[in-house]
Amino acid sequence: MADTTHDAAHAAHGAADAAYAATESAGMPQLDFSTYPNQVFWLVITIVVIYLILSRVALPRIGAVLADRQGTITNDIAAAEELKLKAQEAEEAYNQALADARLEAQKIIADAKAEIQADLDDATAKADAQISAKTAESEKRIAEIRAGADQSVTEVAKDTAKAIVDALGHGDAAGPKIINSTVGRLTGGEE
Amino acid sequence: MATEAHGEEAGLVFHPMDQFIIKPLFGGDTIHWYTPTNATLWMGITIVAIFLLLVIGTRGRAQVPSRVQSIGELAYGFVYQMVEDVAGKDAIKFFPYIMTLFMFIVVANFLGLIPMSFTTTSHFAVTLVLALAVFFTVTIVGFVKNGAAFLGLFWVSSAPLPLRPILAVIELISYFVRPVSHFIRLAGNVMAGHAVIKVFAGFAQVTTVAPLAVVAITAMYGLEVLVAFIQAYVFTILTCVYLKDALHPSH
Numbered sequence: 196m197a198d199t200t201h202d203a204a205h206a207a208h209g210a211a212d213a214a215y216a217a218t219e220s221a222g223m224p225q226l227d228f229s230t231y232p233n234q235v236f237w238l239v240i241t242i243v244v245i246y247l248i249l250s251r252v253a254l255p256r257i258g259a260v261l262a263d264r265q266g267t268i269t270n271d272i273a274a275a276e277e278l279k280l281k282a283q284e285a286e287e288a289y290n291q292a293l294a295d296a297r298l299e300a301q302k303i304i305a306d307a308k309a310e311i312q313a314d315l316d317d318a319t320a321k322a323d324a325q326i327s328a329k330t331a332e333s334e335k336r337i338a339e340i341r342a343g344a345d346q347s348v349t350e351v352a353k354d355t356a357k358a359i360v361d362a363l364g365h366g367d368a369a370g371p372k373i374i375n376s377t378v379g380r381l382t383g384g385e386e
Numbered sequence: 387m388a389t390e391a392h393g394e395e396a397g398l399v400f401h402p403m404d405q406f407i408i409k410p411l412f413g414g415d416t417i418h419w420y421t422p423t424n425a426t427l428w429m430g431i432t433i434v435a436i437f438l439l440l441v442i443g444t445r446g447r448a449q450v451p452s453r454v455q456s457i458g459e460l461a462y463g464f465v466y467q468m469v470e471d472v473a474g475k476d477a478i479k480f481f482p483y484i485m486t487l488f489m490f491i492v493v494a495n496f497l498g499l500i501p502m503s504f505t506t507t508s509h510f511a512v513t514l515v516l517a518l519a520v521f522f523t524v525t526i527v528g529f530v531k532n533g534a535a536f537l538g539l540f541w542v543s544s545a546p547l548p549l550r551p552i553l554a555v556i557e558l559i560s561y562f563v564r565p566v567s568h569f570i571r572l573a574g575n576v577m578a579g580h581a582v583i584k585v586f587a588g589f590a591q592v593t594t595v596a597p598l599a600v601v602a603i604t605a606m607y608g609l610e611v612l613v614a615f616i617q618a619y620v621f622t623i624l625t626c627v628y629l630k631d632a633l634h635p636s637h
Binding site: 223224225226227229230231232233234235236237238239240241242244245246248249250252253254256257258259260261263264267 | 403406407408417418419420421422423425426429430432433436437440441444447448449451455458459462463481482483485486487489490506508509510511512515516519573577
């Protein structure tokens with residue numbers, strides 16, 4: 196029923212060619228079995244050609260490319276891992292070197308300090324010795340001077356006492372005894 | 387047929403199915419089995435497109451792929467993964483066969499979306515052959531690999547014993563319905579989408595609804611792009627599922 200109206204409309208339009216009318220009368224072109232052998236024939240050829248292209252050329256090639264790339268990626272990752280390890284080793288070595296250098300530096304500093312200290316001690320000791328030597332000398336001289344002064348005082352005192360004794364008129368035996376006792380009192384303190 | 391649609395507007399005629407008519411390429415009315423037709427032409431274009439994509443595109447064998455090469459590799463990886471995941475490792479030797487089916491269907495579907503083109507996969511003859519090829523392959527592989535044990539596919543050993551004969555009948559029917567649904571699904575989807583677009587295109591002749599029709603065509607076209615891929619995917623993954631049944635019927 197629908198087909199007949201359609202065909203009528205078609206006839207009115209005059210747009211339908213013979214082939215079209217033929218297929219239309221059969222309904223859907225998909226159900227026009229007269230074209231099936233043709234389609235099946237060409238489809239089988241198409242599928243076989245595509246299969247040959249794919250299985251002979253395309254798929255092995257793409258598979259190889261993908262495998263190749265996978266291999267490259269794996270290798271690169273391994274290489275990166277190795278380089279990373281190397282970098283870590285280098286860092287460790289660097290740290291080690293740094294620590295060694297620091298230790299060395301500390302040792303040098305300690306040595307230098309010790310040396311300086313030794314020099315200083317040496318110099319101090321020398322200076323102390325010189326100072327003590329000088330002090331001793333000075334003391335000696337002071338003692339000499341003092342002794343000299345004492346002697347001078349004693350002599351002066353003796354002379355003075357002699358002069359006084361002489362002036363008093365005791366120029367005999369008692370004179371030296373008095374002088375000595377006087378001088379002894381002068382120089383010996385509370386004797 | 388959309389003949390009912392042109393009742394009100396006398397000048398409005400829909401020929402949504404005209405696009406599927408098979409015509410001889412070089413004139414003449416009769417279509418012999420060897421006559422080159424528009425179907426032949428578009429199958430040939432399909433071959434050329436696949437050749438360009440998978441052979442010329444990968445010519446460089448580049449470590450860092452060009453654009454075309456990455457599309458080819460994507461298709462390869464996609465189908466390979468599907469075969470491996472769905473059908474199992476021992477189905478890998480069928481990979482070229484499944485890849486052929488997938489590439490033919492997906493490329494033919496997309497070529498069919500070019501305006502004025504012919505969609506080979508919209509024809510039952512084509513999808514029927516593809517589906518039957520899968521059906522026979524799977525059945526033969528099933529018997530060759532497993533012998534009579536392949537019939538265990540129909541004997542559901544996990545079900546209670548009284549139910550098993552009934553289930554066997556159901557399984558047997560569903561097994562033979564497989565190729566039918568397999569071929570109708572693909573051709574039906576592709577044909578329906580193209581026909582609907584054509585119907586909207588017919589409405590575009592009417593000035594008042596033309597903008598709406600153009601929008602509808604655009605929307606349908608977007609949907610068809612999805613369908614073109616999804617139907618190829620569905621066909622391929624079902625092939626893998628059937629293949630898995632043939633290789634491991636116990637599941």
